[in-house]
Amino acid sequence: MKKNNLTPIVRKMNNLILGRKGGKTTVKIIDKILKEPHNTNQLSNELNLDYNTVKYHIYLILKSELFVQSEVNYGSLFYPSSKLINNLNEYEQIKKLLKK
Numbered sequence: 001m002k003k004n005n006l007t008p009i010v011r012k013m014n015n016l017i018l019g020r021k022g023g024k025t026t027v028k029i030i031d032k033i034l035k036e037p038h039n040t041n042q043l044s045n046e047l048n049l050d051y052n053t054v055k056y057h058i059y060l061i062l063k064s065e066l067f068v069q070s071e072v073n074y075g076s077l078f079y080p081s082s083k084l085i086n087n088l089n090e091y092e093q094i095k096k097l098l099k100k
Contacts, residue, residue, distance in 0.1 A: 009083045010090045012064040017094050025049065026057050027095055030084070033067060037077040 006014065017023040028047055032038055040058055044051040058078060061067045066084040070077040084091065 007087075009065065009087055010094075013066065013084075013087065013091055013094055016060060016064045016066070017098055022057065023098050025053065026061065027098060029054065029057050030061065030066065030080075030091070033078050034080050034084075034088075037070070037079050039075050039077050041075070 017026055020026070028049075029043055032043060032047065038046070040051065040054050043049070043058075044054045047054070058067070062069065062078075066081055067078045068081045070079070
C-alpha cells in the first residue's frame with residue numbers, strides 16, 4: 001500500500017499490523033472480534049494466548065480506534081468500531097500483506 005495517500009485510520013491499521021512484530025497476534029484478535037464480541041479473558045482462552053499479551057494488544061487496538069469497549073471494567077466486551085467496519089476492505093488488504 002502506498003503510504004502517502006492513506007487515510008489516517010488506514011495508516012493506523014497499517015502501522016498496527018505491519019509495523020510491529022506482533023501483527024499476526026493483533027490480526028487474530030481483530031478477526032475474533034469481527035465475528036463476535038469478546039472480553040479479554042475469552043480471547044485469551046479461545047486463542048490460547050497469555051492474558052497479559054491479549055490485554056496489551058487490546059490496548060493498542062483501542063488506541064488505534066479499531067475497537068470500542070462496552071464499559072471500562074473487568075469483563076467488558078470489545079466490539080469492532082465503525083472506523084474498522086467502514087474500512088474492512090483496507091483491513092483485508094493489509095492482512096494479505098502480512099502473510100507475504
